[in-house]
Amino acid sequence: MVVSTKRTSAWAEVNEKGDLVIPHDVAARYGLTPGARLRLDEGTNFVRMHRPISQLTKIYIEPTIACNLDCVTCFRNGWNETGGRMSDETFEHIYESLKNMDPLPDVYFGGIGEPLVHTRTIEWIARVKQLGVPRVEMITNGTLLDENNARRLIDAGLDMLWVSLDGATPESYSDVRLGAELPVVLKNMRRFDKMRKAGHFPKPEIGVAFVAMKRNINELPAVIKLGRSFRAKHFSVSNVQPATPQMRDERLYMHTLSDTAYMDGSKNVPHLSLPKMDINETTRDALFAAFTSGCSISLAGNNWGGASDVCNFVEAGTMSIAWDGYAAPCWALMHTHTSFLKDAPLTNHRHVFGSVAERSLVDLWMDPEYVAYRERLHNFGFAPCTFCGGCDLAHDNQEDCFGNPSPVCGVCLWAQGVIQCP
DSSP states (O other): OOOOOOOOOOOOEEOTTSOEEOOHHHHHHTTOOTTOOOOEEEOSSOEEEOOOTTOOOEEEEOOBSOOSOEETTOGGGGOOOOOOBOOHHHHHHHHHHHHTOSSOOEEEEOSSSOGGGSTTHHHHHHHHHHTTOSOEEEEEOSTTOOHHHHHHHHHHTOOEEEEEOOOSSHHHHHHHEETOOHHHHHHHHHHHHHHSOOSSSOSSEEEEEEEEOTTTGGGHHHHHHHHHHTTOOEEEEEEOOOSSGGGGGGOSOHHHHHOGGGOTTOTTSOEEEEOOOOOSTTTHHHHHHHHTSSOEEEETTEEGGGGTTOOHHHHTTEEEEOTTSBEESSGGGSSOEEEEETTEEEEEOOOOOOBTTTSOHHHHHTOHHHHHHHHHHHHTOOOOTTTOOOSGGGGBSSOOTTOOOSSOOTTOSGGGTSSOOO
């Protein structure tokens, strides 16, 4: 059987008034309602439209910061918070807000803790799915995914299950995820796969989240192979954000932060345009030298530097609700925690815009201060702290040398495409 890979294009047209008319279904999908403002980026042969800052497309819900493991990569190694769990009352505020939203956003259950530690998480997944939420996701370390929880998640209508897998052998896995055993997780995931309804597109879909470090990067191919053994469809790789001094030496991106090849838009940097080609013993040394040549690089027309100075949380129209009900723009701002920018400690202070106990999700989203903050992130006029990182202002996210109000995002590794969440 031959499967067609031809893509179906959507077409816009210019009417007699000179206005660009976009198909209604596309406009609705991207929040292009009357009065919406959106940013345009011009490329060599295209104009890219960004999602309006008024469109809320996805809500991250953190059921708990408690966890049954003690992973070396975890945020919790860099803070002083004690365990917290979302109350039924807090979730009801979220649920009531969702009931009154049109269109409904996607919902993702996850944060800093393990969602399955909270006894209500699966029940809450079922309830938001019954509301008609288009896509509901959850992330887990896989250790608590016994047969009962697996059946309940499937019956709840979960659309996507992410499992964290940072090693391909029992030894390397337990070296990162203290208290967990890889054979148990693999057994749980393979059973979960078999319990899904048969078909070419079984639900929930399965994804693997991998945190890359010096100690495990060579195992990434084997981790992908393990994921395919339980029919994972998605693989998400992030660098580690060190929460302790010991984890600084595990970073794989220090050259990336200091190399101007990854600074998008600099007219003073030579540009290197590469085609697609095989990466093998013949090409790898030459390609490695090209990638570290100091040039701004594009691969098959896609600029690698385009991942810099971009907040994917804001670009994607997401909001994060911490376990206590307070709304933050992203995972990194839900909790005050310590990490490292280059070799100096960096304190990321919590920044929230109100509580679901006091205001609806829509009211929180359209808070004037929150809207202004998202506009600043779209323009990203912050000091380039991740590339410089040398002044006294780079020790936290409170202020920068450009005079931006708190929180400043020039210190954010997510915005440089270094750290990412599934």
